[in-house]
Amino acid sequence: MKTLDKKVAIVTGATSGIGARIAEAFVHEGAHVVLAGRREAEGESKASSLGETATFVRTDVSVEEDVEALVAHTVERHGRLDIMVNNAGGPGNGASVTGFDGEVFQRTLAVHVHGTMYGTKYAARQMLAQRSGSIINMASLAGKVAGWSGLDYSTAKAAVLHLTRCSAVDLGEHGIRVNSEPFSTLV
Ligand SMILES: NC(=O)c1ccc[n+]([C@@H]2O[C@H](COP(=O)([O-])OP(=O)(O)OC[C@H]3O[C@@H](n4cnc5c(N)ncnc54)[C@H](OP(=O)(O)O)[C@@H]3O)[C@@H](O)[C@H]2O)c1
Secondary structure (H helix, E strand, C coil): CCCCCCCEEECCCCCCHHHHHHHHHHHCCCCEEEEEEEEHHHHHHHHHCCCCCCEECCCCCCCCCHHHHHHHHHHHHHHCCCCEECCCCCCCCCCCCCCCCHHHHHHHHHHHHHHHHHHHHHHHHHHHCCCCCEEEEEECCCHHHCCCCCHHHHHHHHHHHHHHHHHHHHHHHEEEEEEEEEEHHHC
16 A cells, blocks of 8 residues: 555646656655646646646636635545645745845745645635645745845745644644645744
8 A cells, every 4th residue: 555545635836846746756655636837738748647646727826716726626526635735836036135026025925825825725624624634835944044045935935834833723623734844843
């Protein structure tokens, strides 16, 4: 028996990078995986390369309706949701204090913070009904250590770490674990 046999997982930002590798690893361990991202061609191609247990749903995590539809599709297809990986989001632009750009900052927050929170919200609604589940939020050393990355990205990742703690307190008593990677042990 494999580690994730018959588990149902969503991985956001799975069209490339770390998310694509997570999706591969989950399928290898026996999970049914729904890959999410904005680029349809890459997502469809990645999912079909992983075989029958992987599918792709076009999703912009900064759009709440997209994330709601992603979770609804997953539950309709598989009947449950065991693992939500909120991974979507790229590197920051290296902004400094004097180079701060409000629009760029809002876009960074929309993907990393709103996106993670929408994923947590809709996954939690399903997991509460099951009274089980695991939510994993992709953080960064930049959220702990100042100067590691740009101001906007670092601030967004600090928020991801803290919303992870708050969500864990909110959901833990209902059998739902919420952790961040890296730094699960610091949360
Ligand atoms: N690489 C590192 O060294 C590192 C270190 C610490 C933390 N992280 C974190 O790990 C995560 C993945 O990083 P990565 O290096 O794999 O980045 P990446 O190679 O740039 O991949 C980013 C992924 O996120 C997706 N994405 C971006 N914006 C999105 C949106 N609005 N809605 C849905 N999907 C979106 C992209 O797909 P589409 O373009 O198809 O939407 C892509 O699949 C990020 O949260 C990043 O902050 C990375």
